[in-house]
Amino acid sequence: MKIKSAEFVMSNSNVINAPKERIPEYAFIGRSNVGKSSLINMLMERKDLAKTSGKPGKTQLINHFKINDEWFLVDLPGYGYAQTSKKKRTIFQYFIENYFKEREQLVCTFVLIDSRHNPQKIDLEFMQFLGENQLPFCIVFTKSDKLSANQLEKQLTSYKKELLNFWEPLPTSFITSSETGFGRKEFLDFIDNINKN
Numbered sequence: 001m002k003i004k005s006a007e008f009v010m011s012n013s014n015v016i017n018a019p020k021e022r023i024p025e026y027a028f029i030g031r032s033n034v035g036k037s038s039l040i041n042m043l044m045e046r047k048d049l050a051k052t053s054g055k056p057g058k059t060q061l062i063n064h065f066k067i068n069d070e071w072f073l074v075d076l077p078g079y080g081y082a083q084t085s086k087k088k089r090t091i092f093q094y095f096i097e098n099y100f101k102e103r104e105q106l107v108c109t110f111v112l113i114d115s116r117h118n119p120q121k122i123d124l125e126f127m128q129f130l131g132e133n134q135l136p137f138c139i140v141f142t143k144s145d146k147l148s149a150n151q152l153e154k155q156l157t158s159y160k161k162e163l164l165n166f167w168e169p170l171p172t173s174f175i176t177s178s179e180t181g182f183g184r185k186e187f188l189d190f191i192d193n194i195n196k197n
C-alpha cells in the first residue's frame with residue numbers, strides 16, 4: 001500500500017467523542033514503551049506524527065489518525081505502567097476497555113510485544129479480553145533490531161510455543177523494527193488486503 005496521506009484527527013478520553021465516520025479502523029495496543037507510537041511513525045514514514053518517548057506512559061489518550069482518507073489508525077496508551085498485577089481487571093484504564101467494547105468500526109487490533117520478552121501475564125490477559133469480546137487481533141513483535149537474526153528466531157519460536165498453551169491456532173504475527181523499517185511492507189499489505197475485501 002502506498003501512503004498518500006496521514007493526518008492526526010483528534011485525541012479523546014471517551015470513545016463516545018471519537019470520529020463518527022464508518023471507515024475501517026485498526027488499533028495499536030501493548031505494554032507502555034513497547035513501541036506503538038514509533039511503529040505508527042515508521043509505517044507512515046513520518047518522524048513525529050505520533051508522539052514517542054523513552055519514558056513509559058507517553059501516550060495518554062485515544063489518538064485517531066486518518067490514512068489515505070480511507071482508514072483510521074489508532075494509537076492507544078500502554079497498559080502495565082505503574083500498575084500492580086494484583087488488580088486484575090483494572091489493568092486497563094476504564095476508557096481503554098470501553099474503546100474496545102464500543103468501537104464498531106474496529107476491524108483488527110495489533111497487540112505489540114517486545115521481541116526480547118517472554119509471554120507476560122498482562123499481555124496474555126489482554127489477548128484473553130479481546131477473545132472474550134470477539135475482537136480479532138494480530139501480534140506484532142517489535143524492536144527486532146535489538147536482537148541478532150539467530151536470537152530473534154529462537155526467541156519468537158519459544159514465545160509462540162508458550163503462547164500455544166493459551167491460544168490455538170496462533171494469531172497472525174508480524175516482526176517489525178521502527179529503527180530500520182523492517183516489516184513495513186508486509187504490515188501495510190495486510191491492512192490493504194483487509195480494506196479491499
Ligand code: GTP
Pocket residue numbers: 031032033034035036037038039051052053054055056057058059060076077078079142143144145146176177178179180
Ligand atoms: P507509551 O505511549 O508510553 O505506551 O509507549 P509506546 O508503546 O508508544 O512506545 P514509543 O513508541 O514511545 O517508544 C518507546 C521507546 O522505544 C522510544 O525510546 C523508542 O525510540 C523506542 N523504540 C520504539 N520502537 C523501536 C524499535 O523498533 N527499535 C528500537 N531500537 N527502539 C524502538
Ligand code: MG
Pocket residue numbers: 036037038051052058059075076077078
Ligand atoms: Mg505511545
